[in-house]
Amino acid sequence: MKNEKYPICHLYAQKDWADDGHIIANKEGLERLRNVIDLALEKGFGRAVFWPSDMEGYELYIACVSEKDINAIELPYTSDDCPDSGKMDKMYDLFPEKVYEFRK
Numbered sequence: 001m002k003n004e005k006y007p008i009c010h011l012y013a014q015k016d017w018a019d020d021g022h023i024i025a026n027k028e029g030l031e032r033l034r035n036v037i038d039l040a041l042e043k044g045f046g047r048a049v050f051w052p053s054d055m056e057g058y059e060l061y062i063a064c065v066s067e068k069d070i071n072a073i074e075l076p077y078t079s080d081d082c083p084d085s086g087k088m089d090k091m092y093d094l095f096p097e098k099v100y101e102f103r104k
Contacts (some may be wrong), residue, residue, distance in 0.1 A: 007062070009033040009050040015079045025050075033060075036102040040064045045095060048102040063094050 009029035012022040016057035041060040047061045073091045
């Protein structure tokens with residue numbers, strides 16, 4: 001990606017119930033996020049590489065799942081004060097071994 005702007009994207013999860021979640025990104029990051037969402041809508045799953053501002057790249061996986069599946073997975077809260085979702089399926093189990101990758 002030499003001479004290109006990196007798709008920088010910060011994802012901030014909800015800490016507790018009713019907290020706000022945030023996505024903060026540069027234009028390239030938002031465009032890549034939109035494209036990988038479109039890929040997941042078309043194929044069911046998608047992934048793409050993003051960077052936070054410290055340039056430690058990460059892969060973001062996106063899944064378009066059924067209502068049954070979304071109601072069976074663990075809740076996304078980050079606080080230890082939220083109820084344990086130990087009986088719920090881990091969200092990682094929804095993804096197949098190979099996921100379509102958006103590359104640009």
